[in-house]
Amino acid sequence: MLDDIKKDTQTRMAKSVDALRHTLVKVRTGRASTALVEHLKVNYYGSDMPLSQVASVSVSDARSLTITPWEKPMVAAVEKAILASDLGLTPNTAGTTIRLNLPALTEERRRELSKVVHGEGEDAKVAIRNIRRDANQQVKELLKEKLISEDDERRSEDDIQKLTDKAIKDVDDVVKAKEQELMAV
Structure with missing residues (x-):
């Protein structure tokens, strides 16, 4: 017992x-990490889904992340989720690829x-x-x-x-x- x-x-x-x-x-440090955005919820046709289920997230270099949604209409929804988050990051979109540049702390x-x-x-x-x-x-x-x-x-x-x-x-x-x-x- x-x-x-x-x-x-x-x-x-x-x-x-x-x-x-x-x-x-x-919690964001000076380096880019996919864990920074994976918990974000994205509106996916009426339901909230984790970002990792609607897009691929990768670290392109030490200070930037690349997010590629699997469907073209999801680009706007992903951008909206990033802007609404408390991360304080602004997404840069080029076609279907979203780049997040992490400024130095x-x-x-x-x-x-x-x-x-x-x-x-x-x-x-x-x-x-x-x-x-x-x-x-x-x-x-x-x-x-x-x-x-x-x-x-x-x-x-x-x-x-x-x-x-x-x-x-x-x-x-x-x-x-x-x-x-x-x-x-």
Whole structure:
């Protein structure tokens, strides 16, 4: 029982760290990345579809992306989705190819993005602490039902705290790495 709780806790904490990594991929750094636009939703004949399902996205060089919609009428819809996004990028269209040029980040913008990264890290830490609370609650219920001893409860809470500390350290490492990537000129 206690092993199941610990395994579940460890799995959920690892998923929180992975979710943070996935979220931080979308934060723009100085380099072009297809992950920057893949999450955009494009109106595709009345329904919203991810950009990656209506067009091919590729990195043409370090500072630009090339988007090629699979259907010619989709060019306008893709442009509209890019302009409506919070990316602050202006698409350049040549026929059926859309180019996105990523300007160099200013120091001020880098600091703003750094704050966003820290905020995402804090959200991940809160999620990890909530997972710890749920696990400790399950252990307390086992104690209340007299399925485990108080010593088992204390040991389990210590183990859960160690898992929490490790997950929070992982979050800090991910945030620090992303911040270094942002601040690199």
